[in-house]
Amino acid sequence: MATLTSSRALAPIGTAGKLFAFGLDVGRGLFRRPFQMREFIQQAWFIASVTIIPTALVAIPFGAVIALQVGGLIKQFGAQSFTGSAAVLAVVREAGPIATSLLIAGAGGSAIAADLGARKIREELDAMMVLGIDPIQRLVVPRVLACMLVAVFLNGLVSVVGVAGGYVFNVVLQDGTPGAYLASFTALAQLPDLWQGMAKALVFGLIAAIVASYKGMNANGGPKGVGDAVNESVVITFMLLFVVNFVMSAIYFQLVPPKTG
Amino acid sequence: MGVEIKVEDLSKSFGKQLIWGDVTLTVPAGEICVMLGPSGTGKSVFLKTLIGLLKPDKGSIVIEGTDIASCSERDLYEIRKLFGVLFQDGAMFGSMNLYDNVAFPLREHTKKSESEVRDIVMEKMDLVGLIGAEDKLPGEISGGMRKRAGLARALVLDPEIVLFDEPDSGLDPVRTSFLNQLIVDLNAQIDATFLIVTHDINTARTVPDNIGLLYHRHLAMFGPREMLLSSEEPVVRQFLNAQRVGPIGMSEEKDADELAAEADQELPPLPPIPMQLEPSNGIPRRSQREPGEWCRENGITPPPGSFDQNMTMTTGA
Ligand SMILES: Nc1ncnc2c1ncn2[C@@H]1O[C@H](COP(=O)(O)OP(=O)(O)OP(=O)(O)O)[C@@H](O)[C@H]1O
Ligand SMILES: [Mg+2]
Numbered sequence: 168m169a170t171l172t173s174s175r176a177l178a179p180i181g182t183a184g185k186l187f188a189f190g191l192d193v194g195r196g197l198f199r200r201p202f203q204m205r206e207f208i209q210q211a212w213f214i215a216s217v218t219i220i221p222t223a224l225v226a227i228p229f230g231a232v233i234a235l236q237v238g239g240l241i242k243q244f245g246a247q248s249f250t251g252s253a254a255v256l257a258v259v260r261e262a263g264p265i266a267t268s269l270l271i272a273g274a275g276g277s278a279i280a281a282d283l284g285a286r287k288i289r290e291e292l293d294a295m296m297v298l299g300i301d302p303i304q305r306l307v308v309p310r311v312l313a314c315m316l317v318a319v320f321l322n323g324l325v326s327v328v329g330v331a332g333g334y335v336f337n338v339v340l341q342d343g344t345p346g347a348y349l350a351s352f353t354a355l356a357q358l359p360d361l362w363q364g365m366a367k368a369l370v371f372g373l374i375a376a377i378v379a380s381y382k383g384m385n386a387n388g389g390p391k392g393v394g395d396a397v398n399e400s401v402v403i404t405f406m407l408l409f410v411v412n413f414v415m416s417a418i419y420f421q422l423v424p425p426k427t428g
Numbered sequence: 429m430g431v432e433i434k435v436e437d438l439s440k441s442f443g444k445q446l447i448w449g450d451v452t453l454t455v456p457a458g459e460i461c462v463m464l465g466p467s468g469t470g471k472s473v474f475l476k477t478l479i480g481l482l483k484p485d486k487g488s489i490v491i492e493g494t495d496i497a498s499c500s501e502r503d504l505y506e507i508r509k510l511f512g513v514l515f516q517d518g519a520m521f522g523s524m525n526l527y528d529n530v531a532f533p534l535r536e537h538t539k540k541s542e543s544e545v546r547d548i549v550m551e552k553m554d555l556v557g558l559i560g561a562e563d564k565l566p567g568e569i570s571g572g573m574r575k576r577a578g579l580a581r582a583l584v585l586d587p588e589i590v591l592f593d594e595p596d597s598g599l600d601p602v603r604t605s606f607l608n609q610l611i612v613d614l615n616a617q618i619d620a621t622f623l624i625v626t627h628d629i630n631t632a633r634t635v636p637d638n639i640g641l642l643y644h645r646h647l648a649m650f651g652p653r654e655m656l657l658s659s660e661e662p663v664v665r666q667f668l669n670a671q672r673v674g675p676i677g678m679s680e681e682k683d684a685d686e687l688a689a690e691a692d693q694e695l696p697p698l699p700p701i702p703m704q705l706e707p708s709n710g711i712p713r714r715s716q717r718e719p720g721e722w723c724r725e726n727g728i729t730p731p732p733g734s735f736d737q738n739m740t741m742t743t744g745a
Contacts, residue, residue: 286522293481294519298533299505 189381193311196304203309211313214275218321222270226325229266230332233257238341250337251348252355258329259360264367264412266329267322271314271372272404276379279310280400283383284393292384302384311376318372319365326364359423367415371408378404430458430621431492431510431588433478438487438497440470440477446645447473451487453640453650459715460615460622462632464667465642466676471625472516474642475591478623479511480504491589509537512587512620516594518578520566526553527562530581537585552580555610557603571598579607583614590614592624596631604628608635608705616707619714629670633657634705637715641667643676654722657701658730669699700733 237253283306286292292302337343382400386392432454439449447470455461465471476482478489480496489496494507520529530549534540540548553559556576566574575598582590595611596604608631615622626632632639639657640650641664648663649656656664666674673693677686703719706712719735722728 289522290515290517290519291521293476294513294515294521296481296505297479297508297511297513298536299508300536301505 186378186381190377192303193307193377193380196301196308197312199301199304199308203305206306207309207313210310211316214271214278214313214317215320217278218270218274218317219324221274222266222321222324223328225266225270226262226328227332229262229325230254230258230329230334231336233262233329234333234336234341238337238343247343248347249351249354250343251334251351252353254333254337254348255330255352255356256360258333259326259356259364261412261416262329263322263325263364264371266325267318267368268371268375268405268408268412270321271318271375272379272401272408275314275317275372276375276404277397277401279314279376279379280383280386280397281393283307283380284386284396287384287386288389288393307376307380307384310380311373314376315369315372318368318375322364322368326361355426357423357426359419363415363419363423367412370411370415374407374411375404378407430619432457433589433621433623434488434490435478436488436490438477438489439485440473440482441485448642448645448647451642451647453647455621455623456638456715457621458615458619459637460611460635461624461638461640462636463623463625463640463642464627464632466667467627469642469645471642472593475513475593475623475625478591479508479513509585510588512582512585512590514575514578514582514590514592514595516597517571518566518574520574520577520581522566525563525565526558526569526577529566529577530584533581533585548584549580552584555583556580557606572600572603575599576603576607586618587620589621589623592622592626594625594627596626596628604631609708611635612705612713613707613709615715616709616711616713629668632668634702637704637717639668643667652717652722653704654701654720654728654730655726658698658723658728660698665695665698669696671696698731700731701735703735703737 234250234254237257238250241247241250241253283292286306292306295302295305334345334348337348338345379400382396382403383393386396388395434454436452438451440447441449451474463471463474473482477484478496480499484497487497491507491510494503496504496507499507520526521532524532527549530552531545534545534548549562550559553562556579558573558576558580561569561573561577566577569577575595579592579595582592592611595607599607611622611624612635614620622636624631624636633653636653638651639653641648641656643663649659649661656668659665659668662674663676665671666676673690673695675687701723704716706716720730723730723734
């Protein structure tokens with residue numbers, strides 16, 4: 168009984184360990200030639216195609232909400248001249264990476280987990296290994312790289328669309344002046360904000376793809392197992408991404424002191 | 429030339445559930461073996477263990493001096509090049525059409541030109557009767573066709589060891605007998621070692637040189653075809669003759685009551701041992717033995733009517 172409880176309690180640690188080991192395997196596969204260029208391009212195209220439109224659609228209300236909140240708050244402080252800058256900060260630093268992570272995990276990661284899971288239960292992965300081909304090098308590495316690339320790209324998209332959405336909202340609905348919005352861009356925001364957004368997106372893409380691949384490749388128990396794998400991979404990725412987002416933000420603020428307007 | 433597989437003391441469990449234990453057998457080089465067993469006794473698990481997809485808990489599997497159970501990942505990928513494997517559901521790559529599926533191993537492991545690849549692929553497709561279906565995706569064809577395509581892919585690199593997981597399930601009787609003939613002809617032609625998992629009694633009785641039976645978490649018996657077909661051992665006898673009377677019940681094992689009720693039932697006599705299937709060109713295979721040779725050597729009288737050329741297949745009650 169005691170061993171049963173302890174083994175249950177320790178199970179998540181075991182899983183975390185296996186996930187980490189899987190990540191290392193992927194890291195090793197990264198340097199194994201030949202690199203699967205075709206698979207990489209196909210996957211990047213595929214992940215981009217399932218994420219671009221939802222991302223853009225999510226980014227607009229994100230930008231609008233931020234403009235609304237920040238705009239209201241800033242008016243109370245009487246610092247309207249910083250509206251544009253505050254929106255940029257909020258979108259580029261936080262909303263961009265968060266929206267990216269939602270879409271990468273929800274749309275990209277679930278597609279990867281479903282694809283690999285289906286291959287696993289159809290014994291395609293076994294057949295591949297028997298034919299002397301390592302599925303990690305062949306299938307997982309291109310997916311991880313594609314996911315990272317698309318994540319960075321999406322992050323850029325969210326930033327642009329979010330800022331534009333904020334602009335429209337601020338200028339059209341809140342009677343802000345276009346000049347003030349644009350002119351204040353660089354008042355608080357700085358270039359490293361952009362870099363850290365991209366760094367976050369890269370890491371998010373990496374985590375989402377690795378978790379999805381791991382869950383997909385370890386699916387078992389028929390079609391239901393694939394469903395479970397997809398579900399678990401999305402939930403685990405969400406939790407990991409939010410934690411990692413926090414940690415990376417905290418580190419960023421230590422490294423790069425906020426600009427004082 | 430065919431390669432021997434030496435399995436010693438092999439055990440495999442998933443968690444606390446033992447699948448089979450202490451399996452010891454030698455699959456002789458160049459011979460055809462059939463592995464039988466009720467559903468769920470771990471035949472597929474056994475095949476996957478032989479190619480190193482599953483790690484056994486203990487024991488060894490030695491092929492050409494390498495122990496599959498303990499060798500490095502790299503050696504494993506090397507050894508696997510000797511194998512051609514047909515998975516239970518064909519395991520075709522869903523994103524490629526049949527032609528690319530069959531060509532896949534050639535493109536990966538050989539430097540053959542596309543025209544050479546085409547020749548080999550078409551030859552194998554012809555062998556399994558799939559000419560005309562090259563452009564179909566695996567999702568668009570029947571289970572039997574998928575299986576035959578899997579067979580073509582398994583054979584494309586001229587393997588030394590061929591593992592078949594139920595090549596005949598999902599095939600109609602005519603295709604099944606063609607397939608059996610194909611297996612015997614292939615063995616004569618390439619001298620590879622064949623290990624076939626099947627539920628088809630007719631296949632088990634006429635095709636192999638050796639038969640094994642997995643039952644109740646162990647290897648009940650493994651040996652020459654005639655030894656098992658003339659065996660009085662209850663499990664072997666029941667399974668090979670597809671009878672209801674015997675220790676195997678609907679849920680693997682019968683309980684004591686059921687067995688007691690059967691105690692005084694007369695067992696039907698052993699059916700005669702049929703002739704082994706011969707290669708279609710009439711030239712005997714290298715591993716083929718004279719009909720009745722094993723029985724003579726071991727002083728066993730085969731059931732009456734055995735080895736009759738004109739005998740019709742009977743598989744008991
Ligand atoms: N990956 C796995 N994890 C846990 N249990 C497994 C796994 N693979 C197989 N099993 C169990 O092992 C047992 C044997 O399965 P296996 O597929 O080898 O049976 P089989 O003899 O091939 O049956 P069939 O004739 O129906 O194909 C089953 O009880 C199955 O539940
Ligand atoms: Mg099976």
